[in-house]
Amino acid sequence: MxxxxxxxxxxxxxxxxxxxxxxxxxxxxxxxxxxxxxxVLSVRSRTGLALDLGPTWFWPDTQPLLTGLIAELGLSDFAQHDDGTVLHLKEADKSPEPISGPPLHQGARRLSGGxxxxxxxxxxxxxxxxxxxxxxxxxxxxxxxxxxxxxxxxxxxxxxxxxxxxxxxxxxxxxxxxxxxxxxxxxxxxxxxSTETWMAAQAKVVIAYDQARWRDKGLSGNAFASHEQAVVGEIFDACDEGGDRAALGGFLAFAPALRETFAVGLPMLMDSQMVQLFGAELDGGEQHYQDWATERxxxxxxxxxxxxxxxxxxxxxxxxxxxxxxxxxxxxxxxxxxxxxxxxxxxxxxxxxxxxxxxxxxAPVGARAGVALDEGLTGNEASLAWFAAWVAAQRDAAFDDYRQRLNRSLATQQREQLTQLAVLGAIEQVFAAALQVLDALTFDMRNVAVERGRSALMPEIQKPFRDVMQSLLDDAIAFNRTSCALSNFPFEHRPPKDYVQTILRDIAAAWQEFSLAANHLLLAKADAVRQPSGVSS
Missing domain, CATH: 3.50.50.60 (FAD/NAD(P)-binding domain)
Known part of the structure; x- marks a missing residue:
């Protein structure tokens, strides 16, 4: 199997x-x-130029995983060409206008060979x-x-x-x-x-030419067509890294149904728009077209x-x-x-x-309460490791609790502080359960230092909660953004920054209360060890 x-x-x-x-x-x-x-789909022009009909770019500044993988694989890349004037075609029967601004593709890079x-x-x-x-x-x-x-x-x-x-x-x-x-x-x-498939209903064309004549005119190859009859809405330079093999790419402005209606004449319409934008010398390029909406x-x-x-x-x-x-x-x-x-x-x-x-x-066989524990650990290290694994395992449970609290609030027609109260209630439930688990665990307190009233075990007790608290808040915000039920509650659907900060302050207060209670519990365990046998306080 x-x-x-x-x-x-x-x-x-x-x-x-x-x-x-x-x-x-x-x-x-x-x-x-x-x-x-x-x-991901690249095809070759007659001259061997790789033409991307699917994803084209990656951004090293904001996409570290992909950038690292490309480097690990030893793939060559180059900067997207953005130098030159950008054009905007606002009216179907007029000439395009130059527009100014920062580089459109913001540090985008492409892979050599597609x-x-x-x-x-x-x-x-x-x-x-x-x-x-x-x-x-x-x-x-x-x-x-x-x-x-x-x-x-x-x-x-x-x-x-x-x-x-x-x-x-x-x-x-x-x-x-x-x-x-x-x-x-x-x-x-x-x-x-509710999860839209990114770019699934889009269509893309890449047209190869004998040379990048638009560059000779000081044009970047970037252009927009925004009038009602626009065929290709956004256009970019799709040449190779040296500009020797030339192409322009673009995303269709026509919706899927309209693309189907004009399917026979679409190649002529796309060609005509390139000529209107960049000149008659771009008439008759080698078209490669992909309509992703037709891909089942x-x-x-x-x-x-x-x-x-x-x-x-x-x-x-x-x-x-x-x-x-x-x-x-x-x-x-x-x-x-x-x-x-x-x-x-x-x-x-x-x-x-x-x-x-x-x-x-x-995960080892026979892990306690469904929590994996390194069988090579003993004593306090084993208990701390088990506690950390237990805390990590509460991420899904905390998010489930959040959703249930949110749904109860919506069912009872509450309208204020929905996210705030549900997040706080869910994290407080985790803290309450953690105190019970901590109380049940065995620790050897004989050599555990206490400094200024704080047990030396506390940093290890606190550490695993950081990911759980952040994960709960991130998941709650992400869930809210994709929730149809919250679409009528803009303040909850997309919580503004000050609201998120309020929630964070609530979490911090609950976290402090838990930390004090956990420390008190550990100190009580230490006192019990130091208390002489048969003597009660």
Whole structure:
């Protein structure tokens, strides 16, 4: 039986597969298409220029995971060309106007040879026998000790069993294509349904030319068309690093239905707009066009029909929770806690799942109360390690408590301080339970120093709570942003900075109260050890 079945051969799935390969775990990667890369797609012009029809850029200043991976793989990159004048076509029958401002792409870089080079470099580390293309996932079944995945290929139905499954796909595609037994809980399903697939309903064109004539005119290649008849709304320079092989790229302004209506004449319309912007010498370029809205393994029915909303770079925390007792994980860029929808988000999601799998693999048999404990530790170190693991395990429970409190407040039609009261109540519950756990643990207090009324054990008691407190607040804010129920409560839906600061002060006060109580408990344990036998105070 496989240890891990990864479904989805985009960047998240492939990056995770590479990490598991490095760890020596047993895995297989399944992809519905007959190619890998997902939304990463580069094609070649007749001159050999790599043209990115999917993701094009990465930003080293804000995308450290992706930037580090590119460096680790030894891939060459170059700065996006932004030098020169930017054009704006405001009216269909007028000439474009020059506009000024800072560089449009803000330090963006591109990969030499196209973004597909990233996928190719990652796949090189994987055994070919572990990759299965042309496998469309139809059903996922929880069998109690493992999962069963049923795939459709061009010729047959294939069932695979694995200890765990990772679905590295946009959540809305799972709703469209995959059946779950048992069905996923309502909160998870709603989070999946509410998560827009980034760029799924968009279309992109890249047009190759014999030379970058716009650069000779002092133009950057960047342009915008904002009039009602605009065909390509945003245009950029897509030349190679030296500018010797020339191209312009652009994102279509037409909605999916309009692109379908004008499909026959679209090449002529796109060509005409490039000529209007940059001159007659750009007539008749070599067009490469990709309409992602027509890709059934990229764009869901909801993505095609729902107007694009405001993009949130933090996905709902409901999508990051292991399901079925850790046997099912949701992955893909749309589940990321940072840069959701972007390539950086895909790596973020892969790292999260890699850590979860590593924790499950490293957990010793017979761990107390479901908490892993290093069997080589003894005495106070063992108790502190167990307590730290217990605290870390409260992250999901605290967030569940927060959601329940929030839902109760909404059900009783409370309208004020919803997030504040729910976060405070959830973290206070964690602190109360922690005091009970701490009281039940055994410590050897004979050689534990007390200085100025503070036990020397307190720093280790306090340390694991920092991540839990921050995680709860981050998850609460992310959940609120993706919650339809809170959309009528703007102050809660997108908490302003001063409201968040108020919540932080509440958490700090509760934290101080817990710390004093925990220290008092440890001092009482120390007093009990020092108290002579048979003497009561």
């Amino acid at each position: 496989l240890e891990t079945a990864i479904v989805g051969g985009g960047l998240c799935g492939i990056a995770l597969a590479r990490s598991l390969q490095q760890r020596g775990g047993s895995f297989a990667l399944f992809e519905a298409r007959h190619r890998l890369g997902g939304r 973004m597909t080079r990233l996928i190719e470099a990652l796949v090189r580390d994987l055994p070919p026998s572990s990759i299965h293309t042309g496998h469309e996932l139809m059903r996922v079944i929880d069998c109690g000790t493992h999962v069963r995945l049923v795939f459709a290929t061009s010729t047959e139905s294939v069932a695979i069993e694995a200890k765990r499954a990772v679905l590295a796909l946009p959540p809305r595609l799972l709703i469209d294509h995959v059946g779950f037994r048992p069905e996923l809980d309502d909160a998870t399903f709603e989070a999946m349904r 393994f990229t764009c869901s029915a909801l993505d095609r029909t729902t107007p694009r909303g405001e993009h949130s770079e933090i996905a709902s925390p409901m999508l990051r929770r292991p399901l079925w007792d850790g046997r099912l994980h949701l992955g893909g860029a749309e589940t990321a806690s940072h840069a959701a929808g972007y390539l950086e988000g895909a790596i973020n999601a892969a790292r999260r799942i890699e850590r979860a799998i590593a924790r499950a693999a490293d």
